[in-house]
Amino acid sequence: MTDKQLDINLKNALQPSYFPDNDVNRSLMDKIRSIEEVTDKDDDSRRSEERASRIRDARRPISWLVKAAIFFLVFSAVGTGGALAANYLLKKSEVSEHGVTVGGTVNDDDLAEPWEDVPNEKLGTEEGSEGDLWYSKEVVLTNGVYQNSYYYYKTYEDGIKDSGFPNIFSEPIGTPQSICYVVTEDSSTGQAVEGDAFEKTLDSIFDCNGHKVYLCQDYMPGASDDSTYSVCMNKTANTRDYTSSQGIVFTLVDDIEADVDNWTRKGTRTYVMLSYDKYTGFMYFEEMNDDDIHDILDKIVLSAQ
Numbered sequence: 001m002t003d004k005q006l007d008i009n010l011k012n013a014l015q016p017s018y019f020p021d022n023d024v025n026r027s028l029m030d031k032i033r034s035i036e037e038v039t040d041k042d043d044d045s046r047r048s049e050e051r052a053s054r055i056r057d058a059r060r061p062i063s064w065l066v067k068a069a070i071f072f073l074v075f076s077a078v079g080t081g082g083a084l085a086a087n088y089l090l091k092k093s094e095v096s097e098h099g100v101t102v103g104g105t106v107n108d109d110d111l112a113e114p115w116e117d118v119p120n121e122k123l124g125t126e127e128g129s130e131g132d133l134w135y136s137k138e139v140v141l142t143n144g145v146y147q148n149s150y151y152y153y154k155t156y157e158d159g160i161k162d163s164g165f166p167n168i169f170s171e172p173i174g175t176p177q178s179i180c181y182v183v184t185e186d187s188s189t190g191q192a193v194e195g196d197a198f199e200k201t202l203d204s205i206f207d208c209n210g211h212k213v214y215l216c217q218d219y220m221p222g223a224s225d226d227s228t229y230s231v232c233m234n235k236t237a238n239t240r241d242y243t244s245s246q247g248i249v250f251t252l253v254d255d256i257e258a259d260v261d262n263w264t265r266k267g268t269r270t271y272v273m274l275s276y277d278k279y280t281g282f283m284y285f286e287e288m289n290d291d292d293i294h295d296i297l298d299k300i301v302l303s304a305q
Contacts, residue, residue, distance in 0.1 A: 053106065053228035055099075056216065057115055058271070058284065059259070090302075091275040093251040095239045100253050100282075102275040104228035111232045118143040133158040134181070147187045153179040156204050163202045165217045168274070170246075170299045174208035198222065212286040213296065219279055229280040231271060234258060242290075245298040252293065260286050276302050 091102040099111035123139040134151040141147050153159040159179040160167045184199040204215040220227075234257035242250050253271045260267035267287050274281040285293045 053104065053230070054218075054220075054280070055106070055111065055230040055232060056282070057232040058255070058269075058282075059232055059234050089276065090248065090250065090273065093253070093273045095236055095251070095253050097236060098234070099230050099232045100236065100251075100271060100273055101228060101230040102273050102280070103226055106228060106230050111230060123147070133162050141187070145186065145188045147185045149183045149185075151181040151183075153181070155179065156206075159202050159204065163200060163217075165200075165202045165219070165279070166303060168215075168217070168300050168302060170301050173296050173299055174206035174213060176204065177207050177212075178203070178205040180204075208285075208288070208296065209292070211288045211292070213288075214284045214286075215274075216281045216283070217274070217279060218281045223278075227280075229273075229275055231273070231282050233269075233271065242294055242297060244294070244300065246301055248297070248300060248302065250297050252290070255284075258286075272297070274300075274302075 094101045094105055096106070096108040096111060098108050099106070119142075121141040121144075123141055125139075126137040128135045128137070134153050136152040138150045139147065140150070151159075151162060153162070154176070156169075156172075156176050156179055157167070159165075159181050163181040180203045182199075182201045182203065183197045184201075185197050199218070199220045201219075202215075202217040204217075206213045206215070218229075233253070233255035235255065236253050237256045238252075238254040240252050242252060244250065250272050255269045255271060257266050258269040259265075260269065270285045270288065270290075270293055272283045272285075274283060285296070
């Protein structure tokens with residue numbers, strides 16, 4: 001199996017969507033995680049506050065891309081951050097033993113639980129032609145429902161142009177190692193229609209003076225403003241805040257039992273959540289000191305599209 005195919009298989013271990021009621025949501029849970037049905041709710045007022053939530057598992061041994069997600073139900077109404085004149089306020093981060101969450105509170109047991117493997121079917125590959133910014137494309141069907149199209153680029157700037165995500169950096173932060181734009185479509189009611197995506201993600205990895213820096217930028221059309229978004233970790237520690245030169249307050253969280261050096265040993269990764277406006281996402285910095293992390297965070301400018 002090639003590294004790229006391993007990336008695809010593991011990246012798509014779980015894929016998210018929003019559903020209108022408990023029965024449909026429990027059906028998805030049964031298919032993906034093979035766990036018991038979500039407990040029936042006995043309070044009508046709490047039912048009215050149910051909303052979907054995303055978890056991204058940063059613990060899985062993915063050689064480059066770190067992207068795995070699943071939906072479950074939560075029960076508290078939470079507001080979103082407002083906007084500054086130039087930069088957006090980041091949504092507040094809530095840290096637990098096994099992860100960090102924005103937009104609400106998540107049971108730590110859910111963050112600690114290992115994911116079940118789901119089937120992936122490779123539908124085809126394509127090389128970019130003249131005029132395409134991407135150089136390679138692969139299409140994979142996950143769990144027989146989610147059609148994922150992967151577009152690979154040489155530069156972050158090309159990925160930005162094609163994906164429509166904002167360039168969050170005021171200047172380059174390092175050498176791009178892997179830039180992949182992923183479009184996820186629901187094919188449960190027939191062939192997925194291109195352009196009718198329910199999730200778009202730009203996964204970028206940079207080499208910054210010999211250290212790996214990963215950036216996930218995610219957008220789900222139709223997602224509610226108060227959706228909860230979580231990143232799973234092995235063991236969190238050393239939570240602290242940093243106010244950048246741009247005036248953005250970042251919450252830094254260490255995973256002190258992360259799998260580093262392409263998952264060959266345990267080490268430390270520092271995570272920062274990047275959820276604002278209609279976008280969600282995060283960054284991690286592999287075994288970097290705070291001064292170097294601060295230098296990169298100072299280059300982040302958040303603005304709406």
